[in-house]
Amino acid sequence: MxxxxxxxxxxxxxxxxxxxxxxxxxxxxxxxxxxxxxxxxxxxxxxxxxxxxxxxxxxxxxxxxxxxxxxxxxxxxxxxxxxxxxxxxxxxxxxxxxxxxxxxxxxxxxxxxxxxxxxxxxxxxxxxxxxxxxxAPEGLLRNGDPTKKVAPLPLPAPQPRALAAAQVRTVKNVVDRIETFHELKGPRHRGAATPRVHAHARPLRDRAIIYLLFGTGLRRAELVGLNLDQLKPAEPERLRKVKKARLVGVRGKGRTSRTVFLGRDARQALADYLDQERPGDAAASTGSAALLLSAASIAARHPDGRLSARSINAIVGEIGRLHDA
Structure with missing residues (x-):
């Protein structure tokens, strides 16, 4: 061999x-x-x-x-x-x-x-x-590690980052006109009695998201975790008329639960969304319980249509680009 x-x-x-x-x-x-x-x-x-x-x-x-x-x-x-x-x-x-x-x-x-x-x-x-x-041998560092008894410097408290009053006003101005940014502008769509928007666009939902963030201070995870039955009242017509509306049982950090009250802008924006956009997306999700849904035309969305925290990032980022433009 x-x-x-x-x-x-x-x-x-x-x-x-x-x-x-x-x-x-x-x-x-x-x-x-x-x-x-x-x-x-x-x-x-x-x-x-x-x-x-x-x-x-x-x-x-x-x-x-x-x-x-x-x-x-x-x-x-x-x-x-x-x-x-x-x-x-x-x-x-x-x-x-x-x-x-x-x-x-x-x-x-x-x-x-x-x-x-x-x-x-x-x-x-x-x-x-x-x-x-x-x-090292024991005799080299007789007192052990000299860095163990030295404390690091205390770090300053993080500075809160928030929009100024003028910035809030200009952002709301963009959100109030958000439908115009999503309208189809091609030649065959010009002059249409009812302007059409892109298939994936949900301008009324995006407006409701911004007003909820401004008016309630909800975190992203709290926002996308909301269900329709947490909104009181949940009927669009009543939501437009009442002076007090709230979100009950909002789950926060540490398994906390609280009630959040909605201002006028948030109530009107939610009523428009629930009346015009959400029904079609909810039907495609077999009656999803989520309050805010992604567009039914998006193939990669969650089975129940619920938005993700990254979706909120994308929506806010797009509105920021429209604002800066």
């Missing part, structure tokens, strides 16, 4: 760095002395063994840049780069330095660094020392 060709033998499988689940599982190379007390040496081997080939090139460059900044800070402050001398005091001082003068202004003068960016630096430094602590 002929011997197998050595050149055709399958080479042994090499471990894929992308499959490494922890920075601690990679051993040190033989050429690295575990007792080597040099921050740049440990940093370079951490990058080589736990970052390069595991993280993307962009993230790798960012981590390397952040760790180089810390190394330069230690060398400039202590006059050497000995790893064993790094304590929480140096980490805290570096954090405060970044927060006050970590950036460069247009005139190359020191400028503050955003708290989120400072915390990103600290996270990369913490990952480095976690890896070093797992591989």
């Amino acid at each position: 002929p011997s197998p060709n050595p050149s055709s033998a399958t080479p042994p499988a090499r471990p894929d760095r992308a499959e490494i689940t922890s920075r601690k599982v990679v051993g040190l190379p033989e050429r690295l002395d575990p007792a080597d007390d040099s921050l740049p040496v440990w940093t370079e081997h951490y990058l080589d063994l736990a970052v390069r080939g595991v993280r993307s090139a962009e993230v790798t460059a960012k981590i390397s840049r952040h760790l180089e900044r810390f190394g330069a800070w230690i060398t400039g402050g202590l006059g050497h780069d000995r790893l064993s001398t790094v304590t929480p005091r140096e980490i805290t001082a570096w954090r405060d330095h970044l927060a006050t003068a970590g950036n460069r202004g247009r005139d190359k003068s020191p400028a503050p660094m955003a708290p989120a960016t400072v915390n990103n630096h600290l996270a990369h430094l913490s990952a480095l020392f976690t890896w070093i602590t797992a591989h």
Whole structure:
């Protein structure tokens, strides 16, 4: 029986760095002395063994840049780069330095660094020392990981983003005329007694959505989760006449339930939608319970016709484009 060709033998499988689940599982190379007390040496081997080939090139460059900044800070402050001398005091001082003068202004003068960016630096430094602590001998870092006792900077409260009163008025102006944006403009449709709109267009539904969002503050998931029987009253004629209408049992976060009252604009918009557009789409869905339905002509819609949260994004985005145009 002929011997197998050595050149055709399958080479042994090499471990894929992308499959490494922890920075601690990679051993040190033989050429690295575990007792080597040099921050740049440990940093370079951490990058080589736990970052390069595991993280993307962009993230790798960012981590390397952040760790180089810390190394330069230690060398400039202590006059050497000995790893064993790094304590929480140096980490805290570096954090405060970044927060006050970590950036460069247009005139190359020191400028503050955003708290989120400072915390990103600290996270990369913490990952480095976690890896070093797992591989270094006990005598090298006698007090353990120096980053564990350094708290990140508190982040500022997010600023609310809302439309100004003038913007609300102009958006409502577009929504009040929304049918004209969906009318067919071809030669054969000009002069028609009743202008036709595109098959997928539901301008009355979109108007009702905007007025519900403006008037009630409902979230997307709450809006698309509404059923027709939650609207009181649900008859178009009564909805136009009553001064008070509400949505009952609106399910919110944390399994909460509340009642939401509707303003005049929302009541009128819902009445128009329920009277003119929803019946045809509901019939195609065998009597869907959802309040707001996607167009029956859309083949990929849900079996019950219920809108998705992404549909709300698309509708609001399209109205925003019409407004800006």
